[in-house]
Amino acid sequence: MSQKISRRDFLKLATAGAATTAVLTGCGPASRYVTREPYTKMPEYTYNGLSTYYATTCRECAAGCGLIVRTMQGRAIKVEGNPANPINLGKTCARGQATLHGLYNPDRVEFPVKQARSAALATTAMNWDEAFQVVSDALSKTNASEIAFLLGTASDHLFDLVTDLAKAIGAPAPIRYGALSMFESRATLSKAAENLLGEAGLPFFDMAGADLVVSFGSNFLETWLSPVAYTRGFAKMRRGNTQKRGYLIQFESQMSQTAAKADEWIPLLPGTEGLVALALGRLVAEAKGGTTPRAFASVNVEDVSAKSGVSLEQLEHIAGLIAQAQAPLAIPGGQALGQSNGLSTAEAVLAFNALVDNYGKPGGVFISPLSPNEDAYHRPANAKEMADFIATMKSGGVKTLFIHGVNPLFELPKSLGFIEALASVPTVISFATFPDETAIASDYIFPDHQGLEAWGYQRSATGAMQSVLSGAQPVVSPMYDTRSTVDVLIEATRLAGGKFAEALPFTDEVAFIRNKIANLIGRTDGSFVAPEINTFASYFQQHGGWWSAAGVSAPSSSASALGKAITVEEAEFSGDGEFFFIPFVSPTLGEAGANKPWLQELPDPMTTVMWNSWVAINPETAHHLGIENDDVVKIISEAGEVEVAVYEYPAIHPEVVAMPFGQGHTAYGRFATARLPQDRFMDLVPHGGLVGDATKRGANPVDVLGARFNKAGDLAFAGMKVKIEKTGRKQYLSRLESRIGVYGEGFPEEK
Amino acid sequence: MIRKFFEWVLSPMGRIAVVITVMSLFSLAAYGVYQTQQPPEQPIQFTHKLHVGLGIQCLYCHPGALRGPSPGLPTINKCWGCHQQIAKTQTSPLLKPMVDAMNAGVGFMWVPVAQVPDFVHFTHRPHVAAGLNCENCHGDMTKVTIAENPQVMNMGWCLNCHKSRTEDNFQNNPTGDAGVSAQLEKKRTKLTDCGTCHY
């Protein structure tokens, strides 16, 4: 107590205290000075803190679902379905919800660039005037027959514009392509419809009215054609009739998400779906009595049972169910069509529908109507046509290639050789919104708006009993210095003058769209009537499109379908491996969802794997091969190989391995390729060594697909046989269902 | 080590150190609170006193308070609507920032004064609908130049008002009517529910 403190010590302490106070207070209040910038000129329909809603159309796939986007102070906040649009009736799928992560993706092409193709990173920024000149020169200084347009399946207004342009300048018609249309086998479906129903168009299966649905590999609940519409149909089929619960039977070699909803999932050998359809037809026809129609007369049921692995009792049991059902319906699709015999499988299934006499009846088969401003059904190119196009490119027949909305370097099987063909095209101009593989391999990227910033319209190819044209309008002003491709082409043709300027006599994109919907003015059979273009166009924006009350058309006659002899030939498989290889489109990622972080975070419905690829192998088979969950295996086909982690999948045919399509990007932004920063801790996990390079997320199954086609020209994507080799490495898949990996749980002991 | 520290704290030197620390912390807190009540630097010396004195209604510049959560800050177009007719606009040095911003076509970066944290979801509309006037919370704007925050907007302040306005007393229920009592009870439940503001 008596100890004295010197004045010096006191001062020291006091200074320290004051300094601390100063530092701490300095940190405090500054943080509350946020600033707010109001509009310079607020739009009169906007209120502070209240949302504004815009109707537009989803561009995540080609189905054309209507959206209502909630915006606030110029930001798009939430995507909701447009309740008026007959395709989706207010509903959306996960990919539609995540379209905002495309709009606000941190990896977008923000301005026009010129690139050195060999070194993709060597880019030079351009301004749009230079870009217009480049496009103008590319159009006017190339021989018209050596110009090619490669477009995606969305959006249709661009396709119409390019079609008009190509016709006027004498260039080949644009080619449309997309991974979804490849896996949907659209050409096979429309060819089968032409052969059996007498009309080339996409058949529409009115599931809502059926009480028993037999699906042959069709993944209609996932990505097939119009998944939201078919999901609604399925729900109505199951529960819409209060008296009778709808029944779903699925023939598929692996249990897909759709098969998981089936009351009976019947695994069979790939390529035998068509045979099973014929056998069922024969059994049902016999049960009904009378003469067996020609279509089913030649099939031997015992033979089918032996080939497919579906027991005779099962076939008879299902035939019995079908015979008792009031409105049975059969749907072909998915891997059943992606076989060398896909076309005859589709025909067999359509003939089966003729047998149960459901053509043009509720719960039966219809021909999807043409969209209101469509002259004929323009199906996307099939893989055979793409192969022909690639051959033209390789032979130097294409001097200038315009690419929009499609990523062939990622989507097409490597064996088709698109990358080599691209090298022989002197000028490649991409209009990509995101820096995907094809875009960074192009000479120029003139970025288009993201779908929510853009005008447009999308024709719905199928999905509703009505003829639908979904309209798109910008819901926010563009984030970056991007331009609509339609405007770029209009501007470029104006610069080129002459026949080019005459081909597109429009001031801008909006004028072009108004021109294309002008034929609907005054039509009284639709969702609204307007006497002149200004009113019509504003209603079109407000309602999110125009749809007629007119229904689908019924196929001409079922008799002719039954009168044709159908033989389903043996499916051919290429390669000498011991496993059938089935790629399928990831239900959560779709064809272009890998750059949207929340789609990556969505667990696959069946395996619950997030952020990565897997190969599904029957546990029994895996045991024989000496591999287990999370082992990395090499899948080798005659066309190539991929490395991917194993998921022991209990519901898959022992001779089949299946792999999702959607991952394995080498470009396309940080979420599709590199790992996130927090993933750096992956190295701390025991045995958690990274697989491959950190610039690639997952693997791409098209790398092992060969250039085999079915008779309709679609890719026989499920027609490969592969070998499986162990690599000795592990990659722990992140799954929702298991906690393996938490603090080393479930890992083998350190050796 | 710890023992040594305690011995030092008990020594006169240590005691003084403790006192100084406590005083520093107290002054820090006081200064922090004081700081939050200071009007911030604004992009322009906007005088509420003058504008309100001219008879301009609060809702003319902050119309959102009537309809939704946020009253909004006026756009520069709104300022210009009146100011373009006032000769002084072009000559006054105080108004120069506005003229410059208008010519450049940019907005003001206002610094909001009355703020609640992000985890509070405050809506103006029901408060205006309940008959509160702006000055009940924001003070008398005829007395200030740059807007000031007259009170600490914390949860206690919110709840005091919510509670006093729903108490079943003579002021809220002069006749002692049972129906009104039940109404008040229901309101009180709602107005003191955490989930009314925090989600």
Next chain:
Amino acid sequence: MTVDLNLVGAKGAIAEAAAGKWGMTIDQDICTGCQACVAACAMENNIAFVGEEDAGYGRTQHWIRIERFWDGEYPHVQATPFQPMLCQQCGHAPCEPVCPVFATPHSPAEDLNLQVYNRCVGTRYCANNCPYQVRSFNWRDYHTVPELGNMVNGALIFPLHNQLNPDVTVRRRGVMEKCTFCIQRIHKAQDKAKSEGREVEDGEFTTACAQACPASAITFGRVDHPESLVSQLAHQERGVKHLEELNTLPRVTYLKEG
């Protein structure tokens, strides 16, 4: 003498108002497991994505997840009906009494389990005690991981933040979160109805998950109004409540197959 357990609030008492206020039915027979609800929920409620590694640790922030179980062995294997699992907004919630700081109170006005982010100190007791495993913890500041942003003129810009819903708090590291039954939508609808001098109508608004669901498997509404759609669905024969034996009084009714 009998004691009214409801009056004294005894644990285990079957409260007379067990029906609750807001409720949901999920028809497992038509749920296709498509994850649209999960994505819609994430977009509406500013839920962060956590990346591959944290997802592997089970740190995903899904407020609603779709469970799938295997039953049987090949070829007689079946996937059990997809089961969307979200906070059941229990009437007697096991998460509520364990919170030492009262950050998980029961809302008396809306009869929901609340999560008050500003009060939460991150003990994670509630998640431990939740029999449905529907609470998730913010292990990091997932929204502001620097690598999610772009450097623009020396400043870190997060384009993804433009999407955030201003009606919902963005949670920071160290707090628990869970499904709120889209309470911001409840408040908005109530506010709108009140400004128009009426009650909230059945079907006037719905949660983000129910709104997105392509199969319309999710229905949301007032379970204490017998004429509402959700009440009528919930009283069907095939309605079941999960872990009802724990007397949690869940507000979500699952409609099973068959």
